[in-house]
Amino acid sequence: MQQHSHGASGHHRASDHDHGADDAMPAVDLQIPDSELSPSDLGRRGFLRRAGLLGATAAAGSVLGGALPAAADDRRERGEDERGGRYRWLAGGHHIHTQYSPDAMYRVADQVQHASAYGLDWMVITDHGSVTHAKIGVEKVNPDIVKARSIFKDETLVFQGLEWNIPAAEHGTVFVHPGSNEVAVLKEFENGFDGVVKSATANNLENERLALKGLDFLATSITSGRIDDAMFFANHPARKGLDSPHEIRGWRDQQPTIALGMEGAPGHQAAGIKKPFGGGSGRGFYDNKQGAESFKKYLPESYVTYGGFDWMTSTVGGLWDSLLAEGKPWWITANSDSHTIYLDDSVRGGAGSTAEFEANGRYLDPVHGASGPQNSNGDFWPGYYSKTHVGSRRFAYAAVMEGLRAGRVYVDHGGLVGGLDVSVRRLGDRGRGTPLGGVRNAKRGEQLELVIAIDPATLPNWAQFVPKLNRVDVIKGSIVGASTDRDSFKAPDTKVVLQKDVAGAIGQIVVTYDLGVVDQPFYVRVRGTDGNRSAAGLTGPGVDPKGPAADVFGDADPWVDLWFYTNPIFVLPNR
Amino acid sequence: MTQVSGPDTRWSTTNEAENALLSTARKDVVSACTHFATYTSAGLLAAEVDGGGEGLGVDGSGADAADVDRVRSLHAGRRGGRLFVFPGCTDLVGTMTVGELRSISDVDEVVMIGQRELVRDEQVIDTQGYVRPDLDEGIVRLLVRPAAGGLVIPFEQPNPTPCCADH
Incomplete structure (x- = not known):
């Protein structure tokens, strides 16, 4: 079983990159006891520990190796925050574009105002990495973001990030905790490690290494104290077949506290609405096929969405499960990827030309258009359709990042569920148990159960109907340790173990699944659906008898095919 | 006959390859395929069978000799390839x-x-x-x-x- 040693900082990886700055920070050197730290270093260490960047959590590259975060913290195991309260589930999205992207158009204020109105508690502005953005946009967007933070400070947290062209791979979100160096670090990152800026998009080993160095740079920026925190999620990972399994494993293992996961569901969820009402493309704009840079073992089926979710996530026993079966965290999210909004009638101001964009680092502010609603626009406003719900200890930037890092995350489409509380606990126990993303260490002879408590949606969603949950599925798979094949995308032991019809239920729905006495390590995760579209899974009906169906090209009404997915809970036997 | 060309061109999509090949194609071509390289980490190869004895040009993008041999063999036996010209x-x-x-x-x-x-x-x-x-x-x-x-x-x-x- 492969174990990872991350050194004292949890970030320090052996690599050909020199991170002298790590050693300059006593707060990250756990050889130095708390009692010998200066007050400021002690405060810094406390912050890093709470963020999950230091100590037991950071060491848990694998749940099978070494200290375990959940065991180290009884309160966390009971699903409580530091004051014994419940988590606040803060909805957000980490993939949103503005007029600082060459293929988008809205002000920061437009996006934040809509996100706030549609119920997002946190959001990340992620304009595309590019030469123009690195030179102008990354700095020029900051005052807009700072202003939005002050206007919406009690409603929506606004992070600055960018959409990284991952060298040799797809796009990804990189974002940082706000602070005096947020722009400087993002700009240096973009200039040093963006695939387009560095002409490093081609699929080769040298470029793959550049991606890993970019993650190292983020880690060093934290341990050196330049920024408080940073994280990375892969976006639309299967869209063009560019993210090979070994690259994903490489990012995760290089910096397990920074490379945290991927979009389980891509944005552009309106793109498949049929003509003439919509653009009639593939849902998520997933209409691609194998290209020269694609991972050649991905079949055509991987280029399609299933119930709006990316193939890596929607396939039971597929790529995501093959990562979880290694006993290592890799979390999923759902975002809008908002560029241009379905049926919005605004247009770019000024000429709206590439020359204007390159000269100003952005398009001019949008203006009311004269061509009517744009039905070929494929996106929804942030929060309108896709939400990433993060169990947070409080309403704060650091708390959202801590919750994301811990994997206390579920995602839904179209407001399918009003609330969700999933935990693993002792059979019959009334306590709160181990939450999503957590690790449950079974005691000897202890019987465990999975408890899924769902508050059905009571308010209408933004399509003006109250979604009805029809079915809840439990998915379970063995944890078998590090895969010897770094390009594996199969988890043959993972399958749907319970399909619970909950149609017509009134009030809170509680679904339990008996996990028995634990003798082997495994994980469980949960999904649910409105039940409108189902089909046997790609791995066969024995694995997933009624999974999400392949989205119909040119006729995928996203509002009548709703799903939620949770992240996993890991369960380990007493050893 | 199958031809494989030199490493000067780099095609990133099958459409690019098709357009490049069709622009130089003879009218008597009855069957043409694209193939992806497998020995090189990235890149695209294309190979074809013609109708009249002359081959189409085929991209290299740094094609490995093993890939060229593999494509020739696939093509000769009609065992593999993505067809973009075929009867009908x-x-x-x-x-x-x-x-x-x-x-x-x-x-x-x-x-x-x-x-x-x-x-x-x-x-x-x-x-x-x-x-x-x-x-x-x-x-x-x-x-x-x-x-x-x-x-x-x-x-x-x-x-x-x-x-x-x-x-």
């Missing part, structure tokens, strides 16, 4: 039944993504004027996906959304 292909425009498509072209089988089940002959297909079946050990097989109005369409779209498209 120019007649595959507009909407027709699967049965008609099979009868007027070299396509032997039409299968649905997912469980790869055979599609019935009565099923209506919108060809989109872009039909690119695969050769598999002598069988010409077209992969399709469900589309609006109960139709099916070829899995491959003529113009996929490019990266950072202005959409």
